[in-house]
Amino acid sequence: MIMKNLILSVIIIFFAVTSCQKKYDVEADRQALVKLTAEDWDANFLSGNTEANVNFYTEDAIRIWDGKVYAGKDAMRALFNTAQEEIIILKQENKVEDTWISGDLATVRGSFLGSYILKESGDTLNIKEAWVDVCERQEDGSWKMALTLTSRLQY
Numbered sequence: 001m002i003m004k005n006l007i008l009s010v011i012i013i014f015f016a017v018t019s020c021q022k023k024y025d026v027e028a029d030r031q032a033l034v035k036l037t038a039e040d041w042d043a044n045f046l047s048g049n050t051e052a053n054v055n056f057y058t059e060d061a062i063r064i065w066d067g068k069v070y071a072g073k074d075a076m077r078a079l080f081n082t083a084q085e086e087i088i089i090l091k092q093e094n095k096v097e098d099t100w101i102s103g104d105l106a107t108v109r110g111s112f113l114g115s116y117i118l119k120e121s122g123d124t125l126n127i128k129e130a131w132v133d134v135c136e137r138q139e140d141g142s143w144k145m146a147l148t149l150t151s152r153l154q155y
Contacts, residue, residue: 024101024103026101029099029101029106029137029143030099030101032142032143033096033099033101033106033108033135033143034096034099034108036056036135036143036144036145037056037094037096037108037110037133037135037145038094038095038096038110039094040052040056041053041056041094042092042093042094045080045084045089045092046089046092048084050077050080050081050084051077053076053080054073054076054077054080055073056144056145057073057076057144057145057146058136058144058145058146059072059073060072060146061073061076061144061145061146061147061148062146062147062148063075063076063079063147063148063150064147064148064149064150065079065148065150066150066152085119086118086119086120087116087117087118087119087125088116088117088119089114089115089116090115090116090117090124091113091114091115092112092113092114092115092116093112093113093114094110094111094112094131095110095111095112095113096108096109096110097109097110097111103137104136104137105134105135105136105137106134106135106137106143107132107133107134107135108132108133108135109130109131109132110130110131110132110133111128111129111130111131112127112128112129112130112131112150113126113127113128114126114127114129115127127152128152128153129150129151129152129153130150130151130153131148131149131150131151132148132149133145133147133148133149134146134147134148
């Protein structure tokens, strides 16, 4: 009888604990992460709205791009504004390859293709990159990027 009560107690505690944990809609999270890291990112950059992309990052975010480290929103803003000033965009596309979500953290892995004209020289620059974003869920349930790692695959 004691063993039966112990097993029943463990089962009740298990269901009580698991039912109190936050429940997330994984598919909605995936869609939000794709929108953040690829769709909205490209739309903002193509339209010149770099401030919107800066706001996709946490305050202390880090972006490692082209061998350089950019820490914080001011560094991101400077990077994005400089890029907008130096290039004419012919084409750019981010594609999400996969996502991994665990509670309030997620990684998004993707690829990037871009074609640009350098304003100073008139040369065409074609870029192919692989990237990974580490994202954090915010208190309001939205996602922001905390770390972006990129690797140039081809110029």
